[in-house]
Amino acid sequence: MTSTILELRGISRSYAIRQGLLGRKVRFRAVDDVSLNVEEGRTLALVGESGSGKSTTGRVALGLEPPDDGTVRFRGAALPEIDSPAWRRIRTQMQMIFQDPLAALDRRLTILEQVREPLDIHDIGPTGEREAVALEMLNAVGLGTGHATNLPGQLSGGQRQRAVLARALVMRPALLVCDEPVSALDVSIQAQVVNLLMDIQDRMGLSLLFISHDLKVVRQISQRIAVMYLGRIVELGETQAVLSNPLHPYTKALVSAVPVPGRPTHARIVLEGEPPNPAARPSGCAFHPRCPLARSECASDIPQLTVRRDGGAVACHVVASGKVCA
């Protein structure tokens, strides 16, 4: 039985935006009542399109942003207040990497300096050994000592993402939140980084919250998956089960949109309508204006995430009523 390392309960987070130059401010909910668990040593994938709230969820999970509602618990304890000494201590165990490695690196510091930096900031280990620890981590991510004195500009995209990973892992974190870590990389480099993440997870027992829109990569790397649409989780379950037999109409469309060589194009579900706008969230089920199965109650009542017999959960009135064959 695996234990839960990170637990989000009823998380909501809203932002105020001004509509138009002189318009009044309106609040919109980027994340609305999201609950999920990351299990120790396993990978939970968070998927959805832009505006679905997946990155905000990742930031709230790390305590980079406070939730308006709900709680985040790391190893059973609530996250301390942001910027408190206790929070800083706990943050060494939770790290994050982003899509664009060049933006995450300091262009004027060598790779070795950047990987060593977190050890200095958090004062971890004897000063004399820190360089050796940093070098060891560079080796572990497949960046030989030859690259240690390079500046980020001298590395390829894949090497930069490895450097970012080394810097996150040098603290020996228990949890790594990855926000689209391979989206900007070519397929071959992407394969290297995905393999690396999986190997390191095996070796270090790392838990991953993997935020991505790429269902092929998600299928490869994660054991569980949560699908988000306009701030809410619409489907949750074992990755293999959800991707091979998606139940929510949105998940179905998302799965069918993955280009697979050899699969006939006409089998694709092409959704009508525009991508969701978080600032103008439709009433009821946010997906109903684009949903081919929508009926009257979908426009008025928000469907709740209902756990199914197989352990998965779906938030859909039509699926819940059993009037659709899976």
Place this chain on the structure above:
Amino acid sequence: MVMREPWANNLHPDTVSPFTIPAAMPPGPLLAIQDLTVAFDGVSVLRGIDLSLDRGEALGIVGESGSGKSVTWLAALGLLPSFAAVSGRVTLEGKDLLNAPAADLDRVRGGRVAMIFQDPSSALNPVIRIGRQVGEVLARHQGVSGGDIRAEATRLFELVGLPDARRRFDAYPHELSGGQNQRVMIAMALAGKPDVLVADEPTTALDATIQAQILALLTTIRTETGMALVLISHDLGLVAESCERVVVMYAGRVVETAPAQEIFSNPRHPYTQGLLAALPPFEGPLRRLVPIDGQVPDPSRLPPGCPFAPRCTKREPLCETAVPPLVQAGFGRLSACVAQTPSYVRPEKDRVLA
């Protein structure tokens, strides 16, 4: 689940398509590229591209960043900056494009050959209403003027499935979503009634469900109008689905070309095999991904022989000294690999168009 083709209705079967191909077509391919080379500051980035495109064909171009897939088409259409040294031959129905006078080229670009790019919002002028931007193409290439511009632009917006087309004529690009702006770009491309649409990563910046809409739209327009489509993408799966024939590029060369289904079921070139092995499967059992060793070579420091040789698992001594030419490797297929060409040394005149 209902399958929908929302745009099919917009192309009314009774109306005569303005794109109808004339009955008497000149023989030969619609567009041919022969031995196209491009160098920036003496560094050669495109090293002898041979390609042909038939009328109405959907051709996919794949390769990693830096393989030259975009530069090929920018060079063919004379869109590279003046410091780029371009040589070779590019012909549209037999007429040379590379040395064409500027005025002729202006008629071709946006008229007979249109191009759309990855980021629609940076390709549109942010301070001009979208209707006027489409109108500009209509005025230049179709001689449409006055009130007809609004009517014709609205028709095009409806054709590409832009919601509320009539009112959107007066919208600015920032008022539209990324997917809608890409539709505007496609409408603008179609305004010139092109014979060829070159789409460079047209859906990379878009969300998955919107990508599916745009691809369905391009396929519908292509089948309805007989326009040829060149789809440049790093996504092999996407190209396999939307194209009939695929060209794989590596380090400024074509390394393999084949019908789409065959290139995925039976790739010949080790680079194509490597790209497919690196791709996570979406069906069937999970397997460990197999990345291609090393990285794309720096164009200023290419290896002397086959550019892929240093990363190739099937490397032979010959690969390190001689660049293999693109030769026949099965019916309708070409490959540039020593392993597939036992009678390797061939005279230059045997060169074939990919």
